[in-house]
Amino acid sequence: MQGLFIEYIILIFIIVALIMLANKLRIAYPIVLVLGEDRRSVRAFERTVDGRRLEFFQNTSNDLFQLIDKETGTTWNFEGKAISGALAGRQLKKVFVLEDYWFDWRLYHPDTSVYLLG
Numbered sequence: 001m002q003g004l005f006i007e008y009i010i011l012i013f014i015i016v017a018l019i020m021l022a023n024k025l026r027i028a029y030p031i032v033l034v035l036g037e038d039r040r041s042v043r044a045f046e047r048t049v050d051g052r053r054l055e056f057f058q059n060t061s062n063d064l065f066q067l068i069d070k071e072t073g074t075t076w077n078f079e080g081k082a083i084s085g086a087l088a089g090r091q092l093k094k095v096f097v098l099e100d101y102w103f104d105w106r107l108y109h110p111d112t113s114v115y116l117l118g
Contacts, residue, residue, distance in 0.1 A: 031095050032056050036078055037065050042099055045080045045092035 032047040032054075047054045052071060059066040059075060066083075067076040074085030080092035106112060 032067075032092075033097070034067070034078060034080075040099075041078075042097050043078065043080065044095040044097045046095060047092065049087060049090060049092070 030047050030053055031044050034043045034045070036042070047056065054069040054071050056067040056069055056076070059068050065078045068074065068085075069076065069087075072086040074082045074087040074090075076092065077083050080094060082088050082090040
């Protein structure tokens with residue numbers, strides 16, 4: 001179980017590093033990264049709809065994975081589809097995400113530092 005937790009933390013750090021890199025390179029579109037209920041599936045979407053930048057929060061009022069955007073109150077599923085609200089039926093544009101395992105990452109990036117919590 002501890003190994004899975006460490007892989008999960010490493011995945012989070014990689015995602016944060018990618019966001020920081022995107023900001024530093026001033027990539028033209030804002031993205032939202034979504035981690036699935038299985039804690040392994042990752043998806044990324046552009047978070048701009050009709051030129052409007054959306055901010056997302058997880059809906060914790062039920063057991064389903066759902067996001068709600070702050071600007072319109074629209075509910076979105078893990079596939080990036082608006083399932084209810086002002087933008088119902090709309091689809092967020094997918095952004096390519098490379099998922100990797102720690103052993104594979106370490107093979108190609110041997111100088112990577114690992115920090116253990118606790």
